[in-house]
Amino acid sequence: MSEIVHRTMGQQSGRRSWAEPWKIKMVEPLRMTRREDRVKALADAGCNTFLLRSDDVYIDLLTDSGTNAMSDRQWAGMMLGDEAYAGSRNFYHLEEAIQTWYGYPYVVPTHQGRGAEHLISRAAIRKGQYVPGNMYFTTTRLHQELAGGIFVDVIVDAAHDPTDLSPFKGDVDVGKLERLIAERGADNIAYVSLAATVNMAGGQPVSMANVKTLHALCQRHGIRLFLDATRLMENAFFIQEREGGYADQPIAAIAHEFCSHTDGAWMSAKKDALVNIGGWLAVRDQSLFEELRNLVVVYEGLHTYGGLAGRDMEAMAIGIAESTQDDHMRARIGQVRYLAELLQDWAVPMVQPVGGHAIFLDARGFYPQLAQSEFPAQTLAAELYLDSGIRSMERGVVSAGRDVETGDHHYPKLELTRLTIPRRVYTQAHMDVVAESVKAVYDARAEARGLRMVYEPKYLRFFQARFEPLS
Ligand code: P70
Numbered sequence: 001m002s003e004i005v006h007r008t009m010g011q012q013s014g015r016r017s018w019a020e021p022w023k024i025k026m027v028e029p030l031r032m033t034r035r036e037d038r039v040k041a042l043a044d045a046g047c048n049t050f051l052l053r054s055d056d057v058y059i060d061l062l063t064d065s066g067t068n069a070m071s072d073r074q075w076a077g078m079m080l081g082d083e084a085y086a087g088s089r090n091f092y093h094l095e096e097a098i099q100t101w102y103g104y105p106y107v108v109p110t111h112q113g114r115g116a117e118h119l120i121s122r123a124a125i126r127k128g129q130y131v132p133g134n135m136y137f138t139t140t141r142l143h144q145e146l147a148g149g150i151f152v153d154v155i156v157d158a159a160h161d162p163t164d165l166s167p168f169k170g171d172v173d174v175g176k177l178e179r180l181i182a183e184r185g186a187d188n189i190a191y192v193s194l195a196a197t198v199n200m201a202g203g204q205p206v207s208m209a210n211v212k213t214l215h216a217l218c219q220r221h222g223i224r225l226f227l228d229a230t231r232l233m234e235n236a237f238f239i240q241e242r243e244g245g246y247a248d249q250p251i252a253a254i255a256h257e258f259c260s261h262t263d264g265a266w267m268s269a270k271k272d273a274l275v276n277i278g279g280w281l282a283v284r285d286q287s288l289f290e291e292l293r294n295l296v297v298v299y300e301g302l303h304t305y306g307g308l309a310g311r312d313m314e315a316m317a318i319g320i321a322e323s324t325q326d327d328h329m330r331a332r333i334g335q336v337r338y339l340a341e342l343l344q345d346w347a348v349p350m351v352q353p354v355g356g357h358a359i360f361l362d363a364r365g366f367y368p369q370l371a372q373s374e375f376p377a378q379t380l381a382a383e384l385y386l387d388s389g390i391r392s393m394e395r396g397v398v399s400a401g402r403d404v405e406t407g408d409h410h411y412p413k414l415e416l417t418r419l420t421i422p423r424r425v426y427t428q429a430h431m432d433v434v435a436e437s438v439k440a441v442y443d444a445r446a447e448a449r450g451l452r453m454v455y456e457p458k459y460l461r462f463f464q465a466r467f468e469p470l471s
């Protein structure tokens with residue numbers, strides 16, 4: 001971890017060019033569709049991109065979750081799966097990878113992120129306790145609420161403003177957290193739930209200074225600080241780029257230091273860790289670990305596989321190490337920025353600064369004529385699909401769900417449509433196609449009419465809700 005930051009061929013010679021640090025060994029054909037097919041597919045899907053068949057999608061930017069291309073080393077690791085029910089050697093590789101790169105001593109594998117969220121929420125929340133966090137995430141908040149917790153958003157105000165250019169819009173507003181502690185009492189705070197980066201804010205990072213301050217504050221009050229490390233390596237890239245004193249430190253060292261200021265973490269390994277399935281939970285406290293290890297056998301599987309195959313754990317262990325490489329991360333975030341720059345040239349409204357995993361289009365900026373109850377971001381996702389078969393995801397009022405007390409919609413300030421970039425999957429030419437399609441939809445913005453919801457499931461409604469166009 002002490003190696004110096006790796007320079008690209010272009011940087012070594014003072015040139016501007018750079019390229020992906022890999023070449024392609026296997027390809028998967030894409031399917032083109034015609035507009036009339038897309039009209040039908042979208043109607044069958046109730047205008048919800050989660051309900052489309054992937055065969056009807058051309059470029060799939062629904063999510064960066066589980067959609068990564070694995071490396072040759074990861075595929076080789078898949079062949080080394082030790083599918084023993086208990087004590088698989090792949091679990092010990094995974095445990096060692098998490099101890100090495102994240103620095104937590106006690107590890108529990110889970111089938112994916114929400115499996116880990118379920119366990120930590122059950123183990124660490126008493127009914128009626130508050131759970132402050134830097135903006136909600138859908139599954140995180142749901143598990144906190146199902147465990148009897150009350151989520152409180154303590155992110156900086158800048159995070160709610162898509163035009164604010166602050167470099168660390170994922171930071172917790174320490175004043176907000178202090179006020180919550182003073183009002184409710186430290187004993188009524190279950191833990192602080194810190195995500196790095198912050199998905200719903202647009203993939204915005206948390207600074208090292210902020211996590212240090214939070215840790216000191218939490219320690220003074222005897223409150224634990226748990227990290228959602230789903231995209232922590234991306235967060236570390238932003239610290240290297242933007243925070244004083246970190247420019248010459250490798251991402252691996254920055255991420256490790258970040259974790260050292262927390263009491264534990266969970267991860268959806270389907271993102272940073274470059275696999276198609278997997279997750280984990282890791283803590284420093286032995287008695288909490290014992291409780292989590294006990295719970296995992298009830299809900300996920302034995303504590304040495306947690307719902308995963310041995311081969312999945314091996315691929316994850318290798319993927320974690322690959323995710324810490326500076327040249328990998330530069331290319332990953334470089335591709336997101338390439339797309340952003342094309343769109344900025346056309347003044348397409350989006351969250352600024354651009355985050356790590358996606359472009360978040362500002363649907364209010366596209367469709368000022370639509371009320372938030374007419375689902376502008378869902379409308380934009382539908383229009384993009386109709387234009388070119390590109391699949392994106394709503395991150396606005398539909399995702400925010402309803403207030404558990406009043407039953408009303410939550411009306412989030414951010415009404416966004418996410419173009420999420422899978423890791424190592426698409427090329428620069430695909431990004432050109434996406435940019436032109438977004439521009440075409442932006443140019444036709446005055447014609448959009450909005451949607452009404454005709455079916456709404458009880459939990460995480462955005463996954464399965466159905467809509468019809470307003471005429
Ligand atoms: C996405 C995915 C998953 C996720 C996350 C953070 C910061 C936990 C999880 C849960 C998948 C998704 C999930 C809910 C709604 C839409 C999409 N994010 N923490 O696409 O992990 O999915 O493995 O259970 O981003 O952003 P998992």
